[in-house]
Amino acid sequence: MNHDRIRAFADNPFVVYPDDQRYADDVRPGGLLDIDPARGWLERIDAARAANLYTFSLPLDARATAASGFGGADLLLFSTYGYLGLNGHPRIVAAATEAAQRWGTTTGGARLLTGTIELHLETERALAAHVGAEAAALFSSGYDANLAAISALFSRRDVAIVDELIHRSILDGCRLAGVQLVRFRHNDTAHLAELLAAHAGSRVMVAVDGVYSMDGDIAPLAEIVALKQRYGAFLLVDESHAVGVLGPEGRGTAAHAGVEPRDVDVVTGSLGKAFPSGGGFVAGSRGLITYLQHGSAPYMFSSAMTPGNAAAIRETLRVIVDEPQHLATMWANAARLRSVVDGLGLDSGNTATPIVPVILGDTVRTYAWARRLLDHGIYTSAVPFPAVAEGQSRLRLCATGSHRPEDFDRLAAALGRLASEELANAG
Numbered sequence: 001m002n003h004d005r006i007r008a009f010a011d012n013p014f015v016v017y018p019d020d021q022r023y024a025d026d027v028r029p030g031g032l033l034d035i036d037p038a039r040g041w042l043e044r045i046d047a048a049r050a051a052n053l054y055t056f057s058l059p060l061d062a063r064a065t066a067a068s069g070f071g072g073a074d075l076l077l078f079s080t081y082g083y084l085g086l087n088g089h090p091r092i093v094a095a096a097t098e099a100a101q102r103w104g105t106t107t108g109g110a111r112l113l114t115g116t117i118e119l120h121l122e123t124e125r126a127l128a129a130h131v132g133a134e135a136a137a138l139f140s141s142g143y144d145a146n147l148a149a150i151s152a153l154f155s156r157r158d159v160a161i162v163d164e165l166i167h168r169s170i171l172d173g174c175r176l177a178g179v180q181l182v183r184f185r186h187n188d189t190a191h192l193a194e195l196l197a198a199h200a201g202s203r204v205m206v207a208v209d210g211v212y213s214m215d216g217d218i219a220p221l222a223e224i225v226a227l228k229q230r231y232g233a234f235l236l237v238d239e240s241h242a243v244g245v246l247g248p249e250g251r252g253t254a255a256h257a258g259v260e261p262r263d264v265d266v267v268t269g270s271l272g273k274a275f276p277s278g279g280g281f282v283a284g285s286r287g288l289i290t291y292l293q294h295g296s297a298p299y300m301f302s303s304a305m306t307p308g309n310a311a312a313i314r315e316t317l318r319v320i321v322d323e324p325q326h327l328a329t330m331w332a333n334a335a336r337l338r339s340v341v342d343g344l345g346l347d348s349g350n351t352a353t354p355i356v357p358v359i360l361g362d363t364v365r366t367y368a369w370a371r372r373l374l375d376h377g378i379y380t381s382a383v384p385f386p387a388v389a390e391g392q393s394r395l396r397l398c399a400t401g402s403h404r405p406e407d408f409d410r411l412a413a414a415l416g417r418l419a420s421e422e423l424a425n426a427g
């Protein structure tokens with residue numbers, strides 16, 4: 001590993017600054033940044049720099065997949081979202097390249113105006129079929145897909161009952177819609193039932209993630225569907241970490257749970273995780289999708305997905321059916337990763353997927369572990385509060401279809417070293 005380059009990065013990650021400048025010095029009294037959140041962030045970054053612990057946004061010099069690189073040296077990624085390990089897959093790269101050659105690098109407009117190409121429609125049809133929905137619409141991101149669906153369907157007269165660990169984009173969609181927001185305890189269907197009963201008579205949306213991105217556990221969808229039916233509520237499921245991952249051929253949480261896909265009113269998701277592309281989608285009934293294409297701001301007022309991204313999604317849908325080995329390897333690797341973390345006596349929470357947290361509790365401790373792992377040539381994501389609850393900071397590890405068995409041995413050795421160094425320092 002290139003230790004000097006890593007140390008230099010953690011000292012001053014943003015090259016727009018001279019090496020000896022504190023970032024917080026840019027906060028001038030009465031200036032644009034003289035607000036608590038800006039000062040708070042810049043001071044926190046300076047504190048991380050002073051301890052040489054800043055590891056966010058490390059600029060990779062190779063493809064983002066298990067075997068990547070930084071500063072001219074190999075880097076093993078253990079937090080990439082590319083669950084199936086398909087980034088750089090020859091068929092997908094060829095499809096994106098051909099699309100760029102045929103359609104160019106942009107569609108030059110918003111979808112509703114001049115930005116729709118045949119490839120969008122073909123991709124939407126294939127995606128809808130994959131998740132068992134009548135129709136689907138592509139968006140510029142999964143974030144936009146959630147904002148679009150929630151703000152177009154719900155308003156301040158309505159109630160959103162959401163899992164307390166729901167993704168930020170759903171919360172922001174609720175804010176944009178102005179709905180009354182109520183949270184139920186994570187995956188606690190008894191609590192959800194209580195809240196549904198308390199809001200009987202209101203128009204209610206229940207929202208959950210199929211797979212929770214920081215914990216790797218799965219929503220109990222069959223019970224949630226039964227409850228939403230009993231109380232006449234509508235259900236939105238964010239499949240960002242489930243599509244391509246859960247169920248046969250990665251068809252998602254409904255397929256995994258044995259739920260009729262059409263019992264989920266609104267399916268949303270990101271296409272930049274298991275799918276090696278970018279963008280997001282909403283899937284559901286024909287009427288829902290046609291409405292969102294005319295009545296949701298992120299669809300109407302944002303440029304269309306690029307041809308290359310659409311082609312990558314279209315081809316991925318074929319690859320995951322033609323080549324089941326990626327999904328099978330991902331699950332075998334998920335079990336390996338879990339046994340590495342559990343085998344060292346570390347806390348992996350309730351994971352049931354390739355996302356395996358190492359819950360370390362303290363934020364500085366988490367930063368220190370991520371930084372020390374970089375010294376071992378392993379890049380992981382440190383996830384502090386407020387992305388997770390206070391005292392629940394963690395490394396968010398992730399197994400993919402592109403990790404090799406020896407990668408897990410390397411990870412186990414490095415984590416083991418860190419744990420014993422910590423013990424030695426404490427003693």
Ligand SMILES: Cc1ncc(COP(=O)(O)O)c(C=O)c1O
Pocket residue numbers: 141142143144146167169209213238240241269270271272278279280
């Ligand atoms: C559960 C969940 N929903 C939505 C998103 C947003 O997706 P995107 O990155 O495509 O905007 C993410 C990822 O960042 C996510 O984890």
